[in-house]
Amino acid sequence: MPAQKPARIPATVVTGFLGAGKTTLIRHLLENARGRRIALVINEFGDLGVDGEILRGCGIEGCGAGGVVELSNGCICCAVADDFVPAIEALLALDPVPDHIVIETSGLALPQPLVRAFDWPDIRTRVTVDGVVAVVDGKALAEGRFAADEGAVDRQRAADDRLSHATPLSALFEDQLACADLVLVNKTDLLAAAEAGAVAARLAAAARPGVRVVQARHGAAAPEVVLGLGIGAEDDLAARRAPHHDRHHHHDDHDDHHDGHGGHGEHGGHHHYHDDHGHDAFESVVLELPEIADPAALAARVEAAIRAHALLRVKGFAAVAGKPMRLVLQAVGPRVATHYDRPFAPGEARATRLVAIAEAGIDAAALAAMLTAAPAPAPAETA
Numbered sequence: 001m002p003a004q005k006p007a008r009i010p011a012t013v014v015t016g017f018l019g020a021g022k023t024t025l026i027r028h029l030l031e032n033a034r035g036r037r038i039a040l041v042i043n044e045f046g047d048l049g050v051d052g053e054i055l056r057g058c059g060i061e062g063c064g065a066g067g068v069v070e071l072s073n074g075c076i077c078c079a080v081a082d083d084f085v086p087a088i089e090a091l092l093a094l095d096p097v098p099d100h101i102v103i104e105t106s107g108l109a110l111p112q113p114l115v116r117a118f119d120w121p122d123i124r125t126r127v128t129v130d131g132v133v134a135v136v137d138g139k140a141l142a143e144g145r146f147a148a149d150e151g152a153v154d155r156q157r158a159a160d161d162r163l164s165h166a167t168p169l170s171a172l173f174e175d176q177l178a179c180a181d182l183v184l185v186n187k188t189d190l191l192a193a194a195e196a197g198a199v200a201a202r203l204a205a206a207a208r209p210g211v212r213v214v215q216a217r218h219g220a221a222a223p224e225v226v227l228g229l230g231i232g233a234e235d236d237l238a239a240r241r242a243p244h245h246d247r248h249h250h251h252d253d254h255d256d257h258h259d260g261h262g263g264h265g266e267h268g269g270h271h272h273y274h275d276d277h278g279h280d281a282f283e284s285v286v287l288e289l290p291e292i293a294d295p296a297a298l299a300a301r302v303e304a305a306i307r308a309h310a311l312l313r314v315k316g317f318a319a320v321a322g323k324p325m326r327l328v329l330q331a332v333g334p335r336v337a338t339h340y341d342r343p344f345a346p347g348e349a350r351a352t353r354l355v356a357i358a359e360a361g362i363d364a365a366a367l368a369a370m371l372t373a374a375p376a377p378a379p380a381e382t383a
């Protein structure tokens, strides 16, 4: 007979903007789980499944052994009852049941509708929200990338004074922060100690009173700090609303305006995130490329595309001619990084696929042309 489990399984919701380090944190938690069975629910924007792949491909023993469920739809919101409840039920049906559930939300998702989903009658009796952890890219914050005055969107906003003055970026960031029970200032390796301290102080002032702010490098926070907060977040949702909703807002229940069913464009997946004003605030474009010759040339093209199209995030995998290993490409803001993670499995397609995410209005065709443009001839290999 399986050991007696507590009445309700704790679930930790990991929120945080695109590229803040959610997957990195979760990987660290799994590496340090010490026998605790952690099940994952991964919800990504864009339909590439990169995070699940990274977590499964990490080669850590027991990594994701507690079960991994992917919700392919980037926005957990009104689609919740369709996708989310069965995902949780699948994890609850595991034998033995997981000790803890960790949910990685998409970097563009609001945590509030997800927490609300735990109020669903069939879920509520069996799972409780242990806590909401907001991972923040300390470097991006220090560089002002979430500042409320970011150009393009403000112009659009100026044309419609019904709207709040928060940009989709800053509004989303505020929402994620307002929902947090713990804030993890990540990427402090890229900051001087004083800068990191200043960012942490700013976040502590912006978060709800009493919320702990801790600093981390490469998501390295101890499981004891992140898991087991025991909050029961589903019971105090009303307190978890960002101030910008009160400034100009008239919707009775804005969270339900999110539409998880992103439209599908011609570029193999074109997702939209609707902000709470009903705009398509963000979009993703999935690009399929042939095997590439030169990782550095790909990285250079991605870097140029980030500048040209103001991309917020690019990630994916590439097959490099002559290399048995799969290349992972990651870009957050202006920086592009690549590394090889694992060999392609026998029979696995040697595909190159990238997902690019930007604020709405991106010219997907021009972006695709830019990234798929025939590269300059690769430098001749010397034997």
Ligand SMILES: Nc1nc2c(ncn2[C@@H]2O[C@H](COP(=O)(O)OP(=O)(O)OP(=O)(O)O)[C@@H](O)[C@H]2O)c(=O)[nH]1
Pocket (backbone or CB within 6 Å): 016, 017, 018, 019, 020, 021, 022, 023, 024, 025, 051, 106, 107, 108, 186, 187, 188, 189, 190, 216, 217, 218, 219, 313, 315, 330, 331, 332, 337
């Ligand atoms: N220098 C530095 N890089 C980091 C740190 N944490 C994560 N990264 C890198 O930042 C990139 C994004 O990290 P992820 O963990 O994938 O971020 P994420 O929040 O899961 O991203 P999305 O799922 O796309 O929203 C990766 O290239 C990481 O290796 C950190 O503390 N310092």
